[in-house]
Amino acid sequence: MSEITYGFKKALSRPVEETDEAVREELMKEGFGVLSEIDVRATLKEKLDVEFRPYKILGACNPPLAHQALTTEMDIGLLLPCNVIVYEGAQEGTSVVAVLDPKVQLGVTGRNDIDHLADEVRARMERVLAAL
Secondary structure (H helix, E strand, C coil), X not given: CEEECCEEEEEECCCHHHXXXXXXXXXXXXXXXXXXXXXXXXXXXXXXXXXCCCEEEEEEECHHHHHHHHHHCHHHHHHCCXXXXXXXXXXXXXXXXXXXXXXXXHHCCCCHHHHHHHHHHHHHHHHHHHHC
């Protein structure tokens, strides 16, 4: 696993389709469902008629944690759900999974009373990547 300024990611030696399935399974084990899915490749083909590598943006949500965040601050929904991306790697048969760091994401609120939620979500997302 490697970190980027606003998240963390993991490169895998498996095709993107297998990785996509595995990510969804691991998210479920950590209590997350996928509420939204953007197929970037299909959208760019449809809207711009350009080819792009397989690339999906998944909106993952853990209802109990989301409820805690929303009851603390109603407008925090602007920062939900947690974004997870799955895309084809540079080498054939490889893929990458990246997660937006919840500490960065929720840190924009300036509220220390939700740090524990960001820590919990980050720990769960780190376990998802570690299990892949």
